[in-house]
Amino acid sequence: MKNINPTQTQAWKKLEEHFQSVKNIDLREAFAQDANRAKNLTIEVDDFYVDFSKNLINENTVALLNDLADECRLSEAIESYFTGERINATEGRAVLHTALRSDIGGVKVSENVEAAAQNHQKMYEFVDGVHQGKFVAHNGNKFDTVVNIGIGGSDLGPVMIYEALQAYKTDINVHFVSNVEGDHVEEVLKKIVPEKTLFVIVSKSFGTQETLTNATTIRNWFEQKVGKEAVSKHFIAVSSNVSRATGFGISEDNIFPMFDWVGGRFSLWSTVGMSIALAFGVENFKKLLAGAASMDKHFKEAPFEKNLPVQLALMTIWYNNYFKAESEAVLPYSQYLHRLPAYLQQAIMESNGKSVDRNGDLVDYQTGNIVWGEPGTNAQHAFFQLIHQGTKLIPAHFIAFAKAKYHQPDHHNKLMANFFAQTEALMNGKSVKEASADMVQAGKSDAEIEKLLPFKVFEGNNPTTTILIDELTPESLGKLVAMYEHKIFVEGVIWNVYSYDQWGVELGKVLADQILSDIEKKDTGTHDASTTNLLRRFYKLN
Numbered sequence: 001m002k003n004i005n006p007t008q009t010q011a012w013k014k015l016e017e018h019f020q021s022v023k024n025i026d027l028r029e030a031f032a033q034d035a036n037r038a039k040n041l042t043i044e045v046d047d048f049y050v051d052f053s054k055n056l057i058n059e060n061t062v063a064l065l066n067d068l069a070d071e072c073r074l075s076e077a078i079e080s081y082f083t084g085e086r087i088n089a090t091e092g093r094a095v096l097h098t099a100l101r102s103d104i105g106g107v108k109v110s111e112n113v114e115a116a117a118q119n120h121q122k123m124y125e126f127v128d129g130v131h132q133g134k135f136v137a138h139n140g141n142k143f144d145t146v147v148n149i150g151i152g153g154s155d156l157g158p159v160m161i162y163e164a165l166q167a168y169k170t171d172i173n174v175h176f177v178s179n180v181e182g183d184h185v186e187e188v189l190k191k192i193v194p195e196k197t198l199f200v201i202v203s204k205s206f207g208t209q210e211t212l213t214n215a216t217t218i219r220n221w222f223e224q225k226v227g228k229e230a231v232s233k234h235f236i237a238v239s240s241n242v243s244r245a246t247g248f249g250i251s252e253d254n255i256f257p258m259f260d261w262v263g264g265r266f267s268l269w270s271t272v273g274m275s276i277a278l279a280f281g282v283e284n285f286k287k288l289l290a291g292a293a294s295m296d297k298h299f300k301e302a303p304f305e306k307n308l309p310v311q312l313a314l315m316t317i318w319y320n321n322y323f324k325a326e327s328e329a330v331l332p333y334s335q336y337l338h339r340l341p342a343y344l345q346q347a348i349m350e351s352n353g354k355s356v357d358r359n360g361d362l363v364d365y366q367t368g369n370i371v372w373g374e375p376g377t378n379a380q381h382a383f384f385q386l387i388h389q390g391t392k393l394i395p396a397h398f399i400a401f402a403k404a405k406y407h408q409p410d411h412h413n414k415l416m417a418n419f420f421a422q423t424e425a426l427m428n429g430k431s432v433k434e435a436s437a438d439m440v441q442a443g444k445s446d447a448e449i450e451k452l453l454p455f456k457v458f459e460g461n462n463p464t465t466t467i468l469i470d471e472l473t474p475e476s477l478g479k480l481v482a483m484y485e486h487k488i489f490v491e492g493v494i495w496n497v498y499s500y501d502q503w504g505v506e507l508g509k510v511l512a513d514q515i516l517s518d519i520e521k522k523d524t525g526t527h528d529a530s531t532t533n534l535l536r537r538f539y540k541l542n
């Protein structure tokens with residue numbers, strides 16, 4: 001059976017017509033006319049309150065988007081996802097990060113769930129052993145520092161969670177080395193005491209240039225400082241390629257396997273989460289998994305119209321494919337979530353940045369959107385100007401926790417006041433009448449008002465989705481991340497792309513290897529004129 005081109009569905013065509021009548025919706029009027037708008041366009045799932053009502057939609061939009069999901073056979077796709085069908089067809093793999101945290105896929109994936117549990121068990125025993133002083137440094141010291149050596153999914157998930165759960169941290173500190181840039185390694189090495197540090201090399205393939213280079217440099221440094229014989233006590237690895245890891249010199253006991261049915265960017269729930277478990281303890285790691293599991297259940301069971309990942313994905317499709325918005329901002333009003341946008345950039349853009357559909361045909365519609373963001377309120381003082389008054393439509397997710405971690409009511413009230421004010425301001429804007437009234441009030445002359453008026457007007461009608469969560473806990477964080485994972489899945493199904501491969505990153509890797517061999521010989525090789533000149537300039541200084 002051919003995979004469905006979304007643009008050929010009835011719903012897509014109806015949405016095109018519907019778009020003509022909704023594209024100029026005035027949100028202020030929409031709220032004035034419908035007292036139930038906020039209530040009807042909000043989904044509450046336990047501690048998550050997600051308000052879609054400040055989006056450029058009406059209830060008919062939601063119904064038509066749900067029809068689109070139906071016509072694209074989303075329900076069947078969800079079933080295939082959870083039951084381990086090889087939906088990553090270009091690599092011939094199942095996509096089962098869900099089996100790392102819930103048994104919702106039923107008997108078909110019970111073997112995967114069991115294998116995941118065994119791997120987790122080995123990790124939990126190790127982590128508990130480190131905390132209890134059973135697994136110690138070569139000289140009997142307790143480890144108080146971990147260095148996570150990995151990149152992409154072997155870094156972004158762990159570092160994002162590590163930053164987010166600082167309030168739950170044990171006395172183990174984690175540093176992350178990812179970039180192949182030697183200065184990154186040096187800066188981390190400056191901060192650590194090797195005798196008290198555990199190094200975790202994380203690489204699903206154990207073939208990634210950056211990670212192997214960093215791991216080699218760090219091991220050499222360690223051998224010089226402490227001695228070769230101590231390496232086996234201080235270096236462990238997480239990989240699905242156990243033989244390569246042993247080839248690197250890590251003993252098999254110190255290797256924590258992962259599976260090829262877990263994609264790198266969805267792997268923080270696996271043994272890739274080793275540094276998370278070390279930093280926060282096994283119980284908190286389990287809570288993170290439990291939170292994700294509850295979102296899995298919601299996603300699998302809730303009807304589309306009440307389903308958070310489904311509705312979030314449909315909103316993205318609405319803006320991306322009808323309004324032709326290119327990007328989406330993710331704005332956490334929590335400093336703890338400062339790495340969430342970076343994490344989501346990989347998860348979303350590596351997954352759905354595809355231009356060939358699942359039939360192998362070039363798509364003639366927009367797929368993966370660009371995701372970016374920073375925490376509020378800082379972002380307000382940086383790029384909000386463009387969202388308020390620029391020429392681009394930027395739908396934004398505003399994420400906040402109703403309860404602060406520390407009791408600082410003055411700070412929290414101010415933070416939340418900004419959080420609420422921004423979505424209101426983005427929606428309401430400021431009309432000519434309001435802007436001139438303000439200036440009259442401020443005592444401006446008529447001439448000044450006339451001159452400044454165009455600059456003081458805010459068009460408004462900028463769409464936002466508010467994700468208000470009771471509190472930042474390991475559980476709620478797990479839910480939040482899983483919610484975005486499933487959103488990515490739904491978008492991939494509707495855009496009819498394979499979300500779980502990443503062939504697009506391969507070409508650069510191959511070319512970098514070729515150029516490296518030129519650089520090592522100080523040769524300009526056979527490159528285009530621009531690259532040749534750049535190499536010459538580089539050789540002058542090296």
Ligand SMILES: O=P(O)(O)OC[C@H]1O[C@](O)(CO)[C@@H](O)[C@@H]1O
Nearest residue numbers: 152153154203204205208264505
């Ligand atoms: O864990 P590995 O195999 O080192 O890969 C790191 C990252 O590289 C990528 O394959 C892409 O470059 C990512 O998908 C992955 O997360």
